[in-house]
Amino acid sequence: MSLSRREFLERSAAISAAGFMPRLPDAWPVAAEPVPAGFRGRPCVVSSSNGIRGVKVAYDKIVAGEDPLDAAIAGVNIQELDPNDQSVGLGGLPNEEGVVQLDASCMHGPTRRAGAVGCIEGIATPSLVAKAVMDYTDHVMLVGEGATRFAKAMGFKEQNLLTEKSRQDWMRWKSRLNANDAWLDHNDDIKIKFTTGTINMNAVTASGDLGSVTTTSGMAWKVPGRIGDSPIVGAGQYCDNTVGAAGSTGRGEANIKTCASFLIVEFMRQGMAPQAACLKALERVVAMTEARLMGPGGRPKFDLEFYALAKNGDFGGATLYSGGKFAVCDERGARLEPAAFLYQR
Numbered sequence: 001m002s003l004s005r006r007e008f009l010e011r012s013a014a015i016s017a018a019g020f021m022p023r024l025p026d027a028w029p030v031a032a033e034p035v036p037a038g039f040r041g042r043p044c045v046v047s048s049s050n051g052i053r054g055v056k057v058a059y060d061k062i063v064a065g066e067d068p069l070d071a072a073i074a075g076v077n078i079q080e081l082d083p084n085d086q087s088v089g090l091g092g093l094p095n096e097e098g099v100v101q102l103d104a105s106c107m108h109g110p111t112r113r114a115g116a117v118g119c120i121e122g123i124a125t126p127s128l129v130a131k132a133v134m135d136y137t138d139h140v141m142l143v144g145e146g147a148t149r150f151a152k153a154m155g156f157k158e159q160n161l162l163t164e165k166s167r168q169d170w171m172r173w174k175s176r177l178n179a180n181d182a183w184l185d186h187n188d189d190i191k192i193k194f195t196t197g198t199i200n201m202n203a204v205t206a207s208g209d210l211g212s213v214t215t216t217s218g219m220a221w222k223v224p225g226r227i228g229d230s231p232i233v234g235a236g237q238y239c240d241n242t243v244g245a246a247g248s249t250g251r252g253e254a255n256i257k258t259c260a261s262f263l264i265v266e267f268m269r270q271g272m273a274p275q276a277a278c279l280k281a282l283e284r285v286v287a288m289t290e291a292r293l294m295g296p297g298g299r300p301k302f303d304l305e306f307y308a309l310a311k312n313g314d315f316g317g318a319t320l321y322s323g324g325k326f327a328v329c330d331e332r333g334a335r336l337e338p339a340a341f342l343y344q345r
Protein backbone atom coordinates (compact mmCIF):
# COMPACT_ATOMS: atom_id res chain seq x y z
CA MET A 1 0.00 0.00 0.00
CA SER A 2 1.42 3.41 -0.81
CA LEU A 3 0.84 6.86 0.60
CA SER A 4 0.44 9.72 -1.88
CA ARG A 5 2.80 12.68 -1.50
CA ARG A 6 -0.15 14.90 -0.61
CA GLU A 7 -1.38 12.50 2.10
CA PHE A 8 2.16 12.23 3.43
CA LEU A 9 2.56 16.00 3.66
CA GLU A 10 -0.86 16.42 5.26
CA ARG A 11 0.04 13.82 7.87
CA SER A 12 3.45 15.40 8.45
CA ALA A 13 1.86 18.81 8.95
CA ALA A 14 -0.68 17.41 11.39
CA ILE A 15 2.07 15.62 13.32
CA SER A 16 4.29 18.68 13.30
CA ALA A 17 1.48 20.79 14.70
CA ALA A 18 1.11 18.29 17.53
CA GLY A 19 4.50 19.37 18.88
CA PHE A 20 7.74 17.85 20.09
CA MET A 21 6.92 14.18 20.13
CA PRO A 22 4.69 13.35 17.23
CA ARG A 23 1.74 11.12 17.85
CA LEU A 24 2.08 8.20 15.52
CA PRO A 25 -1.23 6.56 14.78
CA ASP A 26 -1.18 3.42 12.67
CA ALA A 27 -0.71 4.63 9.12
CA TRP A 28 -2.08 1.49 7.58
CA PRO A 29 -3.29 -1.19 9.94
CA VAL A 30 -2.17 -4.64 8.87
CA ALA A 31 -4.30 -7.58 9.94
CA ALA A 32 -2.90 -8.95 13.17
CA GLU A 33 -2.54 -12.70 13.61
CA PRO A 34 -5.36 -14.38 15.51
CA VAL A 35 -4.46 -15.51 19.03
CA PRO A 36 -4.31 -19.34 19.18
CA ALA A 37 -7.37 -20.86 20.88
CA GLY A 38 -6.80 -21.53 24.57
CA PHE A 39 -3.65 -19.37 24.72
CA ARG A 40 -2.82 -18.21 28.26
CA GLY A 41 -0.07 -15.64 28.68
CA ARG A 42 1.30 -13.26 31.28
CA PRO A 43 2.06 -9.62 30.56
CA CYS A 44 5.75 -8.94 31.05
CA VAL A 45 8.42 -6.39 30.08
CA VAL A 46 12.14 -7.19 29.94
CA SER A 47 15.00 -4.78 29.29
CA SER A 48 18.64 -3.99 29.84
CA SER A 49 19.30 -2.89 33.43
CA ASN A 50 19.15 0.83 32.57
CA GLY A 51 15.46 0.26 31.73
CA ILE A 52 14.53 -0.25 35.39
CA ARG A 53 12.33 2.87 35.32
CA GLY A 54 11.04 2.16 31.83
CA VAL A 55 9.88 -1.43 32.41
CA LYS A 56 7.36 -0.21 34.99
CA VAL A 57 6.03 2.47 32.65
CA ALA A 58 5.75 -0.05 29.80
CA TYR A 59 4.15 -2.71 32.01
CA ASP A 60 1.48 -0.32 33.29
CA LYS A 61 0.69 0.59 29.72
CA ILE A 62 0.27 -2.97 28.44
CA VAL A 63 -1.85 -3.90 31.45
CA ALA A 64 -4.02 -0.86 30.63
CA GLY A 65 -4.50 -2.29 27.12
CA GLU A 66 -1.90 -0.31 25.17
CA ASP A 67 0.01 -1.74 22.24
CA PRO A 68 3.19 -3.63 23.31
CA LEU A 69 5.48 -1.70 20.95
CA ASP A 70 4.09 1.70 21.94
CA ALA A 71 4.53 0.67 25.57
CA ALA A 72 8.14 -0.47 25.09
CA ILE A 73 8.99 2.71 23.19
CA ALA A 74 7.49 4.82 26.00
CA GLY A 75 9.78 2.85 28.33
CA VAL A 76 12.97 3.60 26.37
CA ASN A 77 11.98 7.25 25.79
CA ILE A 78 12.74 7.83 29.48
CA GLN A 79 16.44 7.05 28.89
CA GLU A 80 16.55 8.75 25.50
CA LEU A 81 15.34 12.02 27.03
CA ASP A 82 17.48 11.75 30.18
CA PRO A 83 20.56 13.98 29.68
CA ASN A 84 22.36 12.02 32.40
CA ASP A 85 22.21 8.72 30.50
CA GLN A 86 25.30 8.99 28.31
CA SER A 87 24.54 5.81 26.35
CA VAL A 88 21.50 6.90 24.42
CA GLY A 89 19.58 9.89 22.98
CA LEU A 90 20.10 13.32 24.57
CA GLY A 91 23.48 13.31 26.33
CA GLY A 92 24.75 10.21 24.50
CA LEU A 93 28.53 10.13 24.06
CA PRO A 94 29.58 11.39 20.62
CA ASN A 95 31.73 9.94 17.84
CA GLU A 96 35.44 10.79 17.48
CA GLU A 97 34.53 14.17 15.95
CA GLY A 98 32.24 15.15 18.82
CA VAL A 99 29.01 14.48 16.91
CA VAL A 100 26.23 12.45 18.58
CA GLN A 101 25.01 9.84 16.07
CA LEU A 102 22.15 7.61 17.18
CA ASP A 103 20.83 4.20 16.08
CA ALA A 104 17.48 2.50 16.82
CA SER A 105 15.18 -0.24 15.57
CA CYS A 106 11.84 -1.70 16.52
CA MET A 107 9.48 -4.53 15.60
CA HIS A 108 5.74 -4.91 16.02
CA GLY A 109 4.77 -8.56 16.49
CA PRO A 110 1.04 -8.52 15.70
CA THR A 111 1.52 -6.88 12.30
CA ARG A 112 4.97 -8.32 11.46
CA ARG A 113 6.46 -4.90 10.73
CA ALA A 114 9.85 -3.35 11.48
CA GLY A 115 11.50 0.07 11.33
CA ALA A 116 15.02 1.39 11.90
CA VAL A 117 17.26 4.43 11.73
CA GLY A 118 21.05 4.54 11.74
CA CYS A 119 23.48 7.41 12.30
CA ILE A 120 20.68 9.90 12.84
CA GLU A 121 21.73 13.28 14.28
CA GLY A 122 19.91 15.95 16.29
CA ILE A 123 16.81 13.93 17.24
CA ALA A 124 16.60 12.74 20.86
CA THR A 125 14.14 9.89 20.32
CA PRO A 126 15.39 7.69 17.46
CA SER A 127 13.12 4.87 18.71
CA LEU A 128 10.11 6.97 17.68
CA VAL A 129 11.73 7.82 14.35
CA ALA A 130 12.28 4.07 13.75
CA LYS A 131 8.57 3.55 14.43
CA ALA A 132 7.72 6.39 12.05
CA VAL A 133 9.78 4.67 9.32
CA MET A 134 7.71 1.55 10.04
CA ASP A 135 4.40 3.39 10.10
CA TYR A 136 4.81 5.90 7.30
CA THR A 137 7.12 4.43 4.67
CA ASP A 138 7.46 1.34 2.54
CA HIS A 139 11.02 0.93 3.88
CA VAL A 140 12.53 -0.66 6.96
CA MET A 141 15.69 1.39 7.49
CA LEU A 142 16.82 4.97 6.87
CA VAL A 143 20.34 6.17 7.68
CA GLY A 144 22.39 9.34 7.99
CA GLU A 145 21.24 12.63 6.58
CA GLY A 146 18.17 11.02 4.97
CA ALA A 147 17.03 9.70 8.36
CA THR A 148 17.46 13.12 9.96
CA ARG A 149 15.57 14.84 7.12
CA PHE A 150 12.79 12.27 7.37
CA ALA A 151 12.48 12.85 11.13
CA LYS A 152 12.23 16.62 10.65
CA ALA A 153 9.59 16.15 7.95
CA MET A 154 7.63 14.00 10.39
CA GLY A 155 7.66 16.80 12.97
CA PHE A 156 10.43 15.69 15.30
CA LYS A 157 12.24 18.58 16.97
CA GLU A 158 15.91 19.02 16.07
CA GLN A 159 18.17 19.85 18.98
CA ASN A 160 21.79 19.79 20.10
CA LEU A 161 22.24 16.39 21.76
CA LEU A 162 25.78 17.00 23.01
CA THR A 163 25.44 17.91 26.69
CA GLU A 164 28.18 19.82 28.47
CA LYS A 165 29.18 16.67 30.39
CA SER A 166 29.47 14.59 27.21
CA ARG A 167 31.38 17.40 25.44
CA GLN A 168 33.89 17.54 28.28
CA ASP A 169 34.30 13.74 28.31
CA TRP A 170 34.92 13.85 24.56
CA MET A 171 37.54 16.63 24.92
CA ARG A 172 39.30 14.68 27.69
CA TRP A 173 39.34 11.54 25.57
CA LYS A 174 40.61 13.48 22.57
CA SER A 175 43.34 15.32 24.44
CA ARG A 176 44.75 12.10 25.90
CA LEU A 177 44.89 10.19 22.63
CA ASN A 178 48.42 11.15 21.77
CA ALA A 179 50.98 12.71 24.12
CA ASN A 180 52.75 14.38 21.18
CA ASP A 181 49.80 16.10 19.56
CA ALA A 182 48.87 19.76 19.88
CA TRP A 183 46.17 19.11 22.51
CA LEU A 184 47.38 19.63 26.06
CA ASP A 185 46.44 16.71 28.32
CA HIS A 186 43.91 17.44 31.07
CA ASN A 187 45.65 17.32 34.38
CA ASP A 188 42.96 15.45 36.31
CA ASP A 189 42.13 11.94 37.46
CA ILE A 190 38.90 11.56 35.57
CA LYS A 191 39.10 8.31 33.65
CA ILE A 192 37.50 8.35 30.22
CA LYS A 193 37.20 4.94 28.71
CA PHE A 194 36.06 3.58 25.42
CA THR A 195 32.52 2.90 26.45
CA THR A 196 29.29 1.39 25.20
CA GLY A 197 25.69 1.53 26.38
CA THR A 198 22.23 1.04 24.97
CA ILE A 199 18.69 0.25 26.02
CA ASN A 200 16.73 -2.72 24.68
CA MET A 201 13.14 -3.34 25.79
CA ASN A 202 10.71 -6.16 24.94
CA ALA A 203 7.05 -6.34 25.96
CA VAL A 204 4.36 -9.01 25.77
CA THR A 205 0.67 -8.57 26.55
CA ALA A 206 -1.60 -11.09 28.28
CA SER A 207 -2.86 -12.15 24.86
CA GLY A 208 0.70 -12.84 23.66
CA ASP A 209 1.26 -9.81 21.43
CA LEU A 210 4.86 -8.66 21.37
CA GLY A 211 6.91 -5.56 20.63
CA SER A 212 10.65 -4.91 20.81
CA VAL A 213 12.86 -1.84 20.55
CA THR A 214 16.56 -0.98 20.91
CA THR A 215 18.03 2.53 20.93
CA THR A 216 21.58 3.78 21.46
CA SER A 217 24.28 6.36 20.88
CA GLY A 218 26.51 3.37 20.10
CA MET A 219 30.17 3.07 20.94
CA ALA A 220 31.64 6.24 22.32
CA TRP A 221 34.30 7.86 20.10
CA LYS A 222 33.35 5.65 17.13
CA VAL A 223 34.47 6.38 13.59
CA PRO A 224 31.87 8.77 12.10
CA GLY A 225 29.29 6.80 10.14
CA ARG A 226 29.71 3.65 12.24
CA ILE A 227 26.46 1.77 12.77
CA GLY A 228 26.25 -0.84 15.52
CA ASP A 229 23.88 -3.75 16.02
CA SER A 230 21.04 -1.73 17.57
CA PRO A 231 19.43 -0.55 14.31
CA ILE A 232 19.87 -3.90 12.58
CA VAL A 233 16.70 -5.96 12.67
CA GLY A 234 17.68 -9.46 13.79
CA ALA A 235 20.78 -8.20 15.64
CA GLY A 236 19.84 -5.32 18.00
CA GLN A 237 16.36 -6.72 18.48
CA TYR A 238 13.91 -9.15 16.89
CA CYS A 239 10.35 -10.16 17.51
CA ASP A 240 8.14 -12.88 16.07
CA ASN A 241 4.60 -12.87 17.43
CA THR A 242 4.33 -16.65 17.26
CA VAL A 243 7.42 -17.20 19.47
CA GLY A 244 8.86 -14.24 21.39
CA ALA A 245 11.27 -11.32 21.28
CA ALA A 246 14.96 -10.77 21.99
CA GLY A 247 17.44 -7.91 22.09
CA SER A 248 21.00 -7.03 22.85
CA THR A 249 23.43 -4.54 24.39
CA GLY A 250 27.21 -4.59 24.38
CA ARG A 251 29.73 -4.90 21.58
CA GLY A 252 27.58 -4.50 18.47
CA GLU A 253 30.23 -5.72 16.05
CA ALA A 254 30.17 -9.15 17.75
CA ASN A 255 26.40 -9.34 17.62
CA ILE A 256 26.04 -8.27 13.98
CA LYS A 257 28.05 -11.29 12.85
CA THR A 258 25.72 -13.74 14.59
CA CYS A 259 22.35 -11.97 14.11
CA ALA A 260 21.86 -13.07 17.69
CA SER A 261 18.41 -11.63 18.41
CA PHE A 262 17.04 -13.54 15.43
CA LEU A 263 19.00 -16.60 16.52
CA ILE A 264 17.62 -16.44 20.08
CA VAL A 265 14.05 -16.26 18.79
CA GLU A 266 14.78 -19.22 16.51
CA PHE A 267 16.21 -21.21 19.45
CA MET A 268 13.03 -20.44 21.40
CA ARG A 269 10.98 -21.59 18.41
CA GLN A 270 12.81 -24.90 18.67
CA GLY A 271 11.67 -25.19 22.30
CA MET A 272 14.48 -23.59 24.32
CA ALA A 273 13.66 -21.48 27.36
CA PRO A 274 14.60 -17.78 26.99
CA GLN A 275 17.69 -17.97 29.23
CA ALA A 276 19.01 -21.14 27.57
CA ALA A 277 18.48 -19.54 24.16
CA CYS A 278 20.51 -16.46 25.23
CA LEU A 279 23.37 -18.64 26.50
CA LYS A 280 23.39 -20.72 23.32
CA ALA A 281 23.60 -17.53 21.23
CA LEU A 282 26.55 -16.34 23.36
CA GLU A 283 28.35 -19.61 22.57
CA ARG A 284 27.90 -18.80 18.89
CA VAL A 285 29.30 -15.30 19.47
CA VAL A 286 32.43 -16.80 21.05
CA ALA A 287 32.80 -19.25 18.17
CA MET A 288 32.62 -16.33 15.72
CA THR A 289 35.13 -14.09 17.55
CA GLU A 290 38.29 -13.24 15.64
CA ALA A 291 41.68 -13.97 17.21
CA ARG A 292 42.61 -10.31 17.90
CA LEU A 293 39.61 -10.01 20.24
CA MET A 294 40.37 -13.17 22.18
CA GLY A 295 42.00 -12.83 25.58
CA PRO A 296 43.60 -15.39 27.87
CA GLY A 297 41.82 -18.74 28.09
CA GLY A 298 40.10 -18.24 24.74
CA ARG A 299 37.67 -15.74 26.22
CA PRO A 300 36.51 -12.63 24.35
CA LYS A 301 37.91 -9.29 25.51
CA PHE A 302 34.49 -7.64 25.26
CA ASP A 303 31.09 -8.18 26.84
CA LEU A 304 27.71 -8.72 25.25
CA GLU A 305 24.30 -9.03 26.90
CA PHE A 306 21.15 -10.73 25.58
CA TYR A 307 17.55 -10.42 26.80
CA ALA A 308 14.68 -12.69 25.75
CA LEU A 309 10.93 -12.82 26.31
CA ALA A 310 8.66 -15.69 25.26
CA LYS A 311 5.10 -15.29 24.06
CA ASN A 312 3.80 -16.81 27.30
CA GLY A 313 5.63 -14.26 29.49
CA ASP A 314 8.68 -16.41 30.37
CA PHE A 315 11.87 -14.36 30.27
CA GLY A 316 15.64 -14.65 30.61
CA GLY A 317 18.91 -12.77 30.18
CA ALA A 318 22.53 -13.77 29.78
CA THR A 319 25.92 -12.10 29.45
CA LEU A 320 29.37 -13.32 28.53
CA TYR A 321 30.77 -12.39 31.96
CA SER A 322 29.28 -12.81 35.46
CA GLY A 323 27.81 -9.91 37.40
CA GLY A 324 25.29 -8.69 34.84
CA LYS A 325 21.69 -7.84 35.62
CA PHE A 326 18.61 -7.08 33.55
CA ALA A 327 15.32 -5.34 34.34
CA VAL A 328 11.93 -7.07 34.47
CA CYS A 329 8.41 -5.97 35.30
CA ASP A 330 5.52 -8.40 35.66
CA GLU A 331 2.84 -9.03 38.29
CA ARG A 332 5.66 -9.09 40.90
CA GLY A 333 6.68 -5.52 40.08
CA ALA A 334 9.80 -3.92 38.60
CA ARG A 335 13.15 -5.38 39.64
CA LEU A 336 16.65 -6.29 38.51
CA GLU A 337 17.28 -10.00 37.92
CA PRO A 338 20.74 -11.61 37.78
CA ALA A 339 21.80 -12.56 34.25
CA ALA A 340 23.11 -16.04 33.46
CA PHE A 341 26.69 -16.02 32.13
CA LEU A 342 29.25 -18.06 30.23
CA TYR A 343 32.37 -17.02 32.16
CA GLN A 344 33.13 -16.04 35.74
CA ARG A 345 34.60 -12.54 35.66
Ligand code: ASP
Binds near residue numbers: 197218219227249250
Ligand atom coordinates in the same frame (compact mmCIF):
# COMPACT_ATOMS: atom_id res chain seq x y z
N1 ASP B 1 25.32 -2.37 21.10
C1 ASP B 1 25.69 -0.98 21.02
C2 ASP B 1 26.49 -0.76 19.79
O1 ASP B 1 27.37 -1.55 19.51
C3 ASP B 1 26.45 -0.48 22.16
C4 ASP B 1 26.07 -0.97 23.50
O2 ASP B 1 25.10 -1.67 23.67
O3 ASP B 1 26.75 -0.71 24.48
O4 ASP B 1 26.27 0.25 19.16
